[in-house]
Amino acid sequence: MKILKFPFINILLVGLFLMQINIPIHAEAEGLPSYVKWGRIAMTKAQEKYPNSEVTDYLHVGKEDKKGTSVEKFKLIVKNDQKEIGVFVNLTFDTRTERLLSVDMEETKP
Template identity: 45%
Template sequence: MKKLLVCLMILFGFNSAYLPQLHHVADAQQKPTPPYAKWSKVAMEKTKEKYPNAQVVDYLYVGRKNGDTTSTEKFKLWLKENQKEFGVYVDIEFIKETEQVVNVTYTETAR
């Protein structure tokens, strides 16, 4: 098997010059964890508590709203319950200093 692989590499001109390029491709696929990842998990958990019979089909990070002492992370989750699909905007307000959740609000949407 090794001989076959070596023959194919020689036949198609593969050499070590390609190895650094392959290394960079692997690095490009590893993305850093976004700062809102923790809040995505909270949004999913809280939404599953509020809609226990629904499946989360998709989600979108909308953004952050900063206040003086609190911040609000905003998400849109797409849910499916029975044959009905609908969106839910989830806003998670938390104290900036401690990251303690103050309030979670849900706004349903058909779009």
């Protein structure tokens, strides 16, 4: 059995190596715009309403801040059986807790 003379240095080097791996992943996650989370929710809600469809495109229209709530607005393109429709999706949420309060959808031209 080989006894390591400097185990602390080995642990430190391994720890530093692992930190270097994790930093870029963490930085990328923080660098994403806040609407990305809401865009994923909008696509999920659209797929629930149009179950045999596919969201082929989405556009973040904007964000509206109200007193205590915010509304993230998206326009999605949903394809179902060779037919495309546009769907405006407005997600209203509590600004402080980010709890989803309501989902409003309206069909439009693609």
